[in-house]
Amino acid sequence: MKRLLYELTESFRIAFAQIRANKLRSVLTALGVIIGIVAVTLMGTAIRGIDTGFNKSLAMLGDDVLYVQKWPWGGVEDWWNYANRPPIRPEDADKLNHIIEQTPNSLLEVAVPVSTRGNSVKAGENKVSGVFTIGTTADYGRLISADFSEGRLFNDTEAAGGRPVCVLGFDVAEALFQNRSSIDQTVMIGGHPFTVIGVVAKQGSFLGLFSFDNQAILPLEAFRKYFSVRRGAEIRVKITDKTRVADAREELTGAMRRVRAQLPGERDNFNINEQGAFKAQLDPIKQGIALAGLFITGLSLFVGAIGIMNITFVSVKERTKEIGTRKALGARRRTILLQFLIEAVSICLIGGFVGLGLTYGLVLAVGAAFPAIPVEFSVSLVFISMAVSILTGIISGFAPAWGASRLDPVVALRYE
């Protein structure tokens, strides 16, 4: 056991001496591995970044909110089965709330109607187009986790009275009023005047696609007054227990069927969506990226491994006489095998560290240059890339090292 330890230490010493002695050769060989490791780690970073960004975005949607809508998320092929469904009406939310109140131990907390459309918002000369306008009730405050950078949400009275007040998303407020306070300013939303009573703090975007800060929240009654709700609304239902989403969903389905007065055996004429569905949507994309990544990574590592194998074969050939000498001095097969394996692994490890450093730099650079792109460097990446490096070294070094360990000492000693 001790002997093995000494042999290992000696092998590492020799390996690094060899690498030092053949700097250029080692660097060129390691290049393949460096590229491979950069590919591995970048891919990991990208997938992780997407994951993180996605989870952050989902948290903004609220992981304790169910969406009652006409259409399921993510598109359907048999669209004709959905097109004729009756639209979701804001009034359905009141009925749902009524049912929720009557249900003991309900898993549902509150149902909030939400109507949406795109509007332009103006204040004086400044104009923001395509603002996501939401008409909802005061209960909306219970759905969102975001804070207000200033002001507040409208209250029940303001909502019920359809008062012309609004809450702006951070970006909208900033575009219209720059550094001034937006409170009590009048803005024109879709050509109708509203008084700003609050601004939601900056939330970021959903997967960098859809900004939560580009919105305006109005009382539903005011929304209804100026904009059509005939296209239908959606109802967001907050649940009491995140761990029982499936049960809550079932309860909501039952409640909604009662609201819709659907007969038993009839198919639901509404859909209950949840953020979990997005996950299902994203998984194939992630898998696609991972698969493509695996292919690129595998290819680059394969090329790197061939380089290592080649250089190890050369190294064995060059040092045949040395192998003979070592065998004459008492090196066992294992000793020789380990020596060349460790040499291959050492080059790979150096390549791995360099690759990791490059990736780290790249990630920092990308993060600084494009904050919207979700990238994240992690400790597990370090371990993964080290493991991949070692594995590459072992796989590519094994054949030559095995050959070296099997050399006949008489033949090896005679080799010139």
Added chain:
Amino acid sequence: MIPSQVPAAGRLTRPAGPLVIDIAGVTKLYEMGEETIHALRGVSVQIHRNEYLAIMGPSGSGKSTLMNMLGCLDTPTAGRYEFNGKSVASMIDDELADIRNREIGFVFQTFNLLPRSTALANVELPLIYAGYAPAERRARAIHALENVGLGSRLHHKPNELSGGQRQRVAIARALVNSPSIILADEPTGNLDSKTGVEIMALFEQLYEQGNTLIVVTHEEDIARHARRIVRLRDGLIESDGSVY
């Protein structure tokens, strides 16, 4: 028989100790394509502790094959080979490696030092394979180098040493594990005659210190330093006798 010379005055001959190497009826065949080469055709030789033996013979006599056999680098095709009472003929690679490590100290014609390692590291090498701890390795290696007169060259690499010094490092390496025999293959073959004489003087000193030496050579002058000469021809022992 080649006539023996009168030994130098006062030359010490140590009494032979216990049997170390016992070879009986050893043959070795090589397949070279279609041809079968009989490198050894039945060689028997016994070597005792404290002997100083030279193996001589022209090229093709089986001298190298016998040396490889004695050094446990190779195993016989047939015949008996016992090293310190243990049968070597049937040993597997790793067992042979252990015997070479503990029982045999090799000295090569081309020195065979690791070029990028210091003298000290070169001498430590067999001790690594023997499983000695670093501190003890170092102490023994330093002692061995001092014994061959290189105490001041511990940290020199082979290319910073003269040929004679390199061979001394190799001899220190051969000695460091206190082997049963020192096996030297043309130890002066790559040295000028003056340095060769120095190396042979060192061998004489090692012999007087109680080491067992086997020198393989084709040079009569070198062989005459030994106390006993085994001459080979065509894979057979032609003569085996003491040097007077």
